[in-house]
Each structure stands twice: as structure tokens, then as C-alpha cells.
Amino acid sequence: MLEIPVLYSFRRCPYAMRARMALLVSGMAYAHREVVLRDKPAAMLAASPKGTVPVLVLADGVVIDESLDIMRWALMHNDPEQWLPGADASLLATFDTAFKHHLDRYKYAVRYDTDPLVHRAEGLAILAELDRRLAEQDYIDGAGRGFDDIALFPFVRQFAGVDAEWFDANAPQPVRKWLATLIASDLFELAMVRFTPWTDAQDGERRSRPAAA
């Protein structure tokens, strides 16, 4: 049997979403293992003790356990939509640090004991950078979706979902349109297909089974 990479993933994780979309667009074959975060498989923890998803274990045993690195690995093998050239390291860093910081303190204000409205305002201020770009072009990286679009939108989707009514009334129109387009895409639909969780007991099965509809 031809060995293919194994992806440990969690459907609702925005980091895992971006990794899945890059793998799917690249056409690289991989075995999807759906993880329950409170009961992570020992096989995943053995590969990556830090215990975050996504984790990609290559056929030769090499482990890639950062979502942006998984995206880059997939696209370095095949980048049919030319996502890699447009990637903006500074924008990606802003979203993975500052935006994520404010998103968590807005969405989980009770857990963080924070004022959600302060963090909502900070998040909205960061979206102004996207607005500046999207006022001139349909996607952050140009006329077509690119690395930054796919890496960022799952987090903006979470931000929008905390209070959809507020987001619709306050987020810049180009950002709302961009988000709606990406959410409605076939690629996102494919990346959000449901799988039953994979457990260590499924030794003989390389991948999760699709969940019943």
C-alpha cells in the first residue's frame, strides 16, 4: 500500500481549516484523522507532544505541526492557484498574534475575564488593513484567492460569528463581501466535511470515516 501523509485535524479549528484548504487545493493525498481535543489520540501526541491541531505526519515520519507550515508544504508540492507568491508574512503575523489575541478575549470574555467590547473594537481596527486592500481588489492577495485569504478568513469568520448582527452593521462592506464569498466557496465546503473521530483503537484504519449526514 502506498503510504500517504496523515493529518490530525479538528473540524472547527481555524488553524486546521486553513491547513485542510491548502492540502485540498494542492491535490495532495492525505489521510484525515478527526481529533477530539479533550481526548487526543496517543499517536498524535507521540508525533507532536505540544498537542495542537493540525498535525501532518509525512510518510517518512517527518512531522509538521504548525498550520502555516502545512500550507506551505502542500503548496510547495503543487500550487495550482499560485497562492505562495502573494503570502504577506507581516499580515499573517498580525492575525496570528494581535487579531487572535483580541478574538479570544472578545469571544471568550468570561474565560479571560476581559471586556469583550474593548477587544471587539481592537479586532475591528485590525480589519481596517483588510478593508484597505479589499476596497481595491476582490481578495487580499489580488484578483483571486491566495495564501493570505485562506490563512486569515477562518479567524475573521469566528470574529463575525460572535455577534453576526453587530458584524453586519459595523464591519467594512468589502470585508463582509470577501468573507461571504470565501465561506460560500466549494473549497470551504469540502474542507468542512464531517468525519467521525479517529481513535488509537482504530489501528488498522488509516483515516476517519465520513460522518453520516
Ligand SMILES: N[C@@H](CCC(=O)N[C@@H](CS)C(=O)NCC(=O)O)C(=O)O
Ligand atoms: N500555532 C498553531 C496553533 C494551533 C492551535 O492552537 N490549535 C488549537 C485548536 S484551534 C489546539 O489544538 N489547541 C489545543 C487544545 O485545545 O487542546 C498552528 O498554527 O497550528
